[in-house]
Amino acid sequence: MKTQVYILSAFTHNSNGGNEAGVVLDTDQLEKREMKLIARKLGFSETAFIFSSTSTDFKVRYFTPKEEVDICGHATVAAFSLMNQKGLIDAGNFKIETKAGILNVEVYPNGKVFLEQNKPSFLDVISAQEITNSLCINKEDLIPHFPIQIVSTGLKDIIVPVNNLQVLQEMNPNMDEITNISEKYGVTGYHVFTLETIHNLSTAHCRNFAPLHDIPEESATGTSNAALVCYLTKYNRLMGRQDKQTFSMEQGYTMQKPSEIIIHISNLQGEISSVKVGGYGSNFKMELLEL
Structure with a gap:
């Protein structure tokens, strides 16, 4: 079985550096063990998996090479930057379902992506x-x-x-x-x-x-x-x-x-x-x- 994955760096400085993340858009057939395997094979600190959702715009799950985590800022920036670059979404506001709750994501016209956090x-x-x-x-x-x-x-x-x-x-x-x-x-x-x-x-x-x-x-x-x-x-x-x-x-x-x-x-x-x-x-x- 082959899975298409995307790789981006998030939080770049003057188009350099940043933190690499994996993003998977074709998730319909993936089970948890397969997502863990993909994250482990990619080896990045986090990989984001984008699902459809009945209550929000998207459901997002995040995996380190070791386990699933509730939320990840840089993988979210990478995921929405990818979807914007591919023309799957335009600039605007989106709601995502995560294990940290339902959060807002904003995509700016210049490509910058912001993720809402919980109150401290x-x-x-x-x-x-x-x-x-x-x-x-x-x-x-x-x-x-x-x-x-x-x-x-x-x-x-x-x-x-x-x-x-x-x-x-x-x-x-x-x-x-x-x-x-x-x-x-x-x-x-x-x-x-x-x-x-x-x-x-x-x-x-x-x-x-x-x-x-x-x-x-x-x-x-x-x-x-x-x-x-x-x-x-x-x-x-x-x-x-x-x-x-x-x-x-x-x-x-x-x-x-x-x-x-x-x-x-x-x-x-x-x-x-x-x-x-x-x-x-x-x-x-x-x-x-x-x-």
Whole structure:
């Protein structure tokens, strides 16, 4: 059996870098075990499978090489960029059915794709010692007065603040320890950031580690950066509280895959009322995969 798959990078920066994802449009005959096999053969951090839906415009399922996950920002950007490039959809607003709930997707006329996120949940605060040991850094490398905390806008990540770009870029984490801690707290992985950036207009520079899901490091993560922006809005008073704000996040530079993840948030009476994550997708490639 051969299956047609498409490959795109999402969250590209000036048409470069980004995070590769697989997309499968012809899903009618696929069972869960076959979707898992396709995702494993492609080997990307996530592959999106597009289904018809009776209640929304599309149903989307997401698989890592290891298992199914509820939602994935970069695979959603890739999927809707693909359908737009192929002329299957025009610019506009769409509703998708996912295991994280029914979410909105917006496709701009310039090809940029944005995915609605859940409102943020601020969960456990974790001790610095436990996390710094797994990242092989010192407590002094953290940003003072910023907590290490689990935050979610769809997937749970441990948000870790470090105080400069050099520490973040030279970090050599212990993947076994990150796996154990991720399993202990029931999170996808770590999203480590610094407010020192390469580009002046960027808000933060980030690295993401999810070895529990066979992803040692990921070059662009939508839901993690959405959670990070909500965290910064809560803890960084310098970011202000305007009704609507846009943030640009850097990721993937240590992997030679420079990526730009754009976050829109809206505030209502001092509370975050809307979170959207988006960016550009690359031109697609097509492959026939033998199952």
